[in-house]
Amino acid sequence: MPFVIKEERAEYWQEGTLLAEVTFPPLRPGVVNIDHVFVDPALRGKGVAGQLLEQVCAALRTTGRRAVVTCSYARRWFGQHAEARDVLTAGRKG
Template identity: 30%
Template sequence: MADVLVSDAPQAHRFEARDEAGELLGFAVYDGVGRTVVFTHTEVDPRHEGRGVASTLVRGALDSVRAQGRDVVALCPYVRAWIARHPDYQDLVHRSA
């Protein structure tokens, strides 16, 4: 897949993956609860499935969360599975006090 650009769209409560022309390829919906980002759903346009869009989207979203000093609750099965496969992102998972 050509370059996938990931950006936060806070007004829509989601991270978006777009191609260089600006076409929406997919998104990851979230809710903010204090310093925690709760990912609830990830979706990729069926025309772009199987091209790594979802993985790029989740990596970009989690990198943004990390840069903000926040943590994550992954209710979305895809985000949860992605984090499980990438040990270097497991430190972002919210831990109960």
């Protein structure tokens, strides 16, 4: 899937329609808040949200940023993916 990764969001578009996104606005220098995950109902259960979160983790690693997670879906995802927790701030490991 072709994801679009921006400074504060990761997106999946198809035919001009936004079908999935993860938003991660900055909280302070070097730290973002993963605060929203959305997947269109037609794509739910197909691993799209997880793929987007993997892309977000890669982008954070590349830029040296860390994350706090306030989105309930993302918190569950990090709880199930220990290999991705290196991007979380101390004390906020999913």
